[in-house]
Amino acid sequence: MKKKVIIPVRPPLRDYLRKHRRELKLPLQYEDLDRFSQSVDLLNHAGQDTLWQTIYYDEHERDFIMKGLCQIYAMLNMGGDFSALEHLEVARIDYCLFGNTRPFRIRIINRLNDNYDHFYVKKSDANRVYGLELEELLSPEKVRYLIDGPTLIEEHIAGIPGDDFFTSKLEDTTFNQIRMAKEFVKFNERCFVRLLGDMRAYNYVINITPDIEGSQFRFRAIDFDQQCYEGKKSFYLPQYFKENNPIVFLGIEHMDAKAVRQYQLEERTLIGNRIKVGNRRVRDLLKIISEDVVSSPEKTRQLREELNEHHGTTRFSKCERMGEILQAHLRLALEKEFHQSLG
Secondary structure (H helix, E strand, C coil): CCCCCCCCCCHHHHHHHHHCCCECCCCCCHHHHCCCCEEEEEECCCCCEEEEEEEECCHHHHHHHHHHHHHHHHHHHCCCCHHHHHHEEEEEEEEECCCCCCCEEEEEEECCCCEEEEEEEEECCHHHHHHHHHHHHHCCCCCCEEEECCEEEEECCCCEEHHHHHHHCCCCCHHHHHHHHHHHHHHHHHHHHHCECCCCHHHEEEEEEECCCCEEEEEEECCCCCECCCCCHHHHCHHHCHHHHHHHHHHHHHCCHHHHHHHHHHHHHHHHHHHHHCHHHHHHHHHHHHHCCCCCHHHHHHHHHHHHHHHCCCCCCCCCCHHHHHHHHHHHHHCHHHHHHHC
């Protein structure tokens, strides 16, 4: 797959983001961070290359950048209250060369207790913004992000990366393994219904919550670049990526088709309920993306044809844009729940 093209955030989407306080004036921009003078490879605890680099700035740039990053952290996490800035400090800035939006990862440390948190500074991309907003509206979790012109700020989504989880956490009780497999089925369904693509194991994390008996597991996407972008239907179904085979095989071992169908229906019902609750906001967003251009005509035609074949329908034949396909897919996938919400 070729590297994804960055799609600009156009005025209708910006107006929506401004209305919902996602677009705010930031104290610095992505290009300010891009003026670093030195970098060194960042290694993990085992001495392996993480594909991130820790970067450094010349003295005349440093104060402005560090102060601005602390202010952005307060805007993202404390509603813009700068009263805590006196004990916040930037501990490290890392830079990723291989990501589509070439992200900077900022580590903020609280000097009162040495606790730290992270957030990301990225290039703004319309697919990613639509993906983040749909995550907010249709998934079980909330997500914090801000945008200002070409700059996108995202919270760090905590959890164990999927590939690490499959290496170290799958050997568990049968009860917990069934719960893992169940949550992957629901995650797979959630991604397909809302057309979020490229959910390979390293593009999502798993949260583990101890419960009365065993543990609860939640799969959370952390990469939203492929929202309504690619043309291949299987790209929106995590089950087809070889990186996810360990959890797919676990599901095959522990669940039959009836159980899988039950969990798919449960997830669709939850998405339908979320649409009902946030009806106006969902309607506004879907109208904007349906009129936007977020992919190429070739990819749009391919997905339209593949979804027609997958569902045994012709509903997608009149769709000229990815946003129209998304809206038609939601209607088809949710049927009763969506019928009353969007008419």
